[in-house]
Amino acid sequence: MTALLIAAAVGAVVLAPWDGASPRRLAxxxxxxxxxxxxxxxxxxxxxxxxRLRRAGISIxxxxxxxxxxxSAVLGAISTAVLLGAAGPIGLIVGGAAGAVVPxxxxxxxxxxxxxxxxxxxxxxLELLARSLRGGADLHTALHDLSDGTxxxxxxxxxxxxxxxxxxxxxxxxxRWVVDLGHRDASIVRAVIxxxxxxxxxxxxxxxRAAATIRERSAIRAEIRALTSQSRASAIxxxxxxxxxxxxxxxxxxxxxxxxFATSIGRACLIGGLLLDGLGLLWMSRLxxxxxx
Numbered sequence: 001m002t003a004l005l006i007a008a009a010v011g012a013v014v015l016a017p018w019d020g021a022s023p024r025r026l027a028x029x030x031x032x033x034x035x036x037x038x039x040x041x042x043x044x045x046x047x048x049x050x051x052r053l054r055r056a057g058i059s060i061x062x063x064x065x066x067x068x069x070x071x072s073a074v075l076g077a078i079s080t081a082v083l084l085g086a087a088g089p090i091g092l093i094v095g096g097a098a099g100a101v102v103p104x105x106x107x108x109x110x111x112x113x114x115x116x117x118x119x120x121x122x123x124x125x126l127e128l129l130a131r132s133l134r135g136g137a138d139l140h141t142a143l144h145d146l147s148d149g150t151x152x153x154x155x156x157x158x159x160x161x162x163x164x165x166x167x168x169x170x171x172x173x174x175x176r177w178v179v180d181l182g183h184r185d186a187s188i189v190r191a192v193i194x195x196x197x198x199x200x201x202x203x204x205x206x207x208x209r210a211a212a213t214i215r216e217r218s219a220i221r222a223e224i225r226a227l228t229s230q231s232r233a234s235a236i237x238x239x240x241x242x243x244x245x246x247x248x249x250x251x252x253x254x255x256x257x258x259x260x261f262a263t264s265i266g267r268a269c270l271i272g273g274l275l276l277d278g279l280g281l282l283w284m285s286r287l288x289x290x291x292x293x
Contacts, residue, residue: 051182052107065103073100097274098243118152119183120218123211125153126189130207139197140164156181170197185214228288235284242277246270 049062058065076099077092125146132142140161146154147161156177163173171194178186188210196203250257260266 058107069100069103072103073097075099076102098247101243115181115183118156118181119185119214121152121154122185122189123215123218125151126192126207126211126214128154130204130211133202133204133207139193139203140170170194185217188214231288232285235281235288238284239277239281242273 046062046066049065053060053062053065060068073096077096079095079099128146128149128151129142132145133139137145143157143161147157149155159180160170160173160177163176164170171190174190174193178190192203192206192210195201196206246260250260260270
C-alpha cells in the first residue's frame with residue numbers, strides 16, 4: 001500500500017499541471033462553490049487520478065491505473081537489465097523511470113478527451129434547452145429531457161437533477177456540476193440558469209447568447225491549439241531525445257555505459273540530467289498549456 005500511495009502521489013504531481021485538478025485546485029473550487037470539502041490523503045490523490053483518466057477518455061479506475069503504471073516501471077527496469085546489461089541500482093532506476101514515463105506520456109497525449117467532447121456539445125445543449133423553454137416546458141422538465149437525450153453535455157445533468165430532487169437547490173447543484181466538469185465555459189451555463197431560476201424571467205434569449213459565446217470561445221481555443229501544436233510536439237521530442245540517445249549509446253558502447261552507470265561521476269551526471277530533462281518538459285508544457293488557458 002505504501003508503494004501504491006507513493007506512486008499515486010508522484011503521478012498526481014506529474015499530471016496535475018496539465019488538467020488543473022490538483023488537490024489544492026479542487027479544494028479551491030469547492031471553497032468557492034460552497035460544496036463539500038475534498039478528502040485528504042490517499043483518497044484525494046486517487047480522486048485526482050480518476051478525474052484525469054476520465055477526462056482523457058481512459059475507462060479504468062485510479063487504482064488499476066497505478067498498478068499498471070508500477071508494472072510498466074518494473075518492465076522498464078527488467079528490460080534495461082536484460083537488453084543493456086545494466087543490472088546495477090542506477091541502471092534499474094533509469095529503466096524503471098523510463099518505463100514509468102510511458103503511461104504518463106500516453107495520458108498527456110490523450111489530453112482532456114472526454115472534457116473536450118462534452119464541452120463541444122455544450123452550445124447545442126443550451127440551444128435545445130432554449131427550444132424546450134420556448135415550447136412551454138418549465139426549467140426542470142427541460143433539464144430532465146436533456147438528461148435523457150443523446151447530447152453529451154445533457155447526459156452530465158443527471159447528477160444535478162438527482163441532487164435537486166433530493167432537496168438541494170438547483171443553483172447549488174449546478175455549482176457542483178461546474179466543479180465536476182472543470183471548465184470555465186460551464187460557469188457561463190451556471191450563471192444563466194441560476195439567474196433564470198431565481199428571477200423566473202425568460203431564459204431562452206440568454207441561453208442562445210450563451211451558446212454563441214461558448215462557440216466563439218471554442219473557436220479561439222481551437223486556433224490557439226493549432227498554433228501551439230508544434231511547440232507541444234517539440235517539447236516531447238526534446239525531452240525524449242536524451243533518453244533515446246542514452247539507450248542507443250549504452251547499447252552500442254559498453255565502455256560509455258560502464259562510466260555512466262558504474263562510476264560516481266557518471267551516476268551524478270545521469271541523475272542530474274534526468275532531473276533537468278524532467279524539469280524542462282514540465283516547464284515547456286506549462287508554457288504551452290498556459291497560452292491555451
